[in-house]
Amino acid sequence: DIQLTQSPSSLSASIGDRVTITCRANQTVVIYINWYLFKPGQAPKLLIYTSKYLQSGVPSRFSGSGYGTDFTLTISSLQPEDFGTYFCQHGFSVHPLTFGRGTKVEIK
């Protein structure tokens, strides 16, 4: 199975900060990386799909990039509602889907 390594595992940032989370695959997933936000007690939310496409309804402060094995999720200006745990997931269909271990974002 493809392994996804996220960094950092946690971070604390202030409102308005730029936040960057990385996801590295141990083999190419081409462009097939998606990003989700999990919050306790809520349904998880798809933020970015196929590396860089913003899911409908997601604020434009979220963006994604990357190709091959290295991918990035960026929040351009952190807002209070952005706390939670972010996971990357590969969708490269020839392999079972896997998720990263997550990046917990806390608001300072």
Next chain:
Amino acid sequence: QEQLVQSGAEVKKPGASVKVSCQASGYTFTKFYVHWVRQAPGQGPEWMGVFNPNENTTNLSQRFQGRLTMSGDMATTTVTMELSGLRSDDTGLYYCARDKRITATAPANELDLWGQGTLVTVSS
């Protein structure tokens, strides 16, 4: 309003089976794949498999082969996941999630609508 509503929390003994249901509303049930994902405490999510409600077919993770089944009921627009031979490490939150792509093509593996999660606790 599109939504997936899951059944309530379950407590099971080791060796038992559990069924978790996921009722879809607000969209055409047979049009989109439904995945199941679980998350053990303190771990990342784990993909279990995907169900095609249009053809009643599944693609399951090999990790669960032999003890996982998925089924669908068009009349109630419900997908059900059943996991047997429960162990303590099956404890966790179980989610259903819709795939972005229609069932006429292969899944996109982009999960755009999720259920609220069902807590399954396995304990003697």
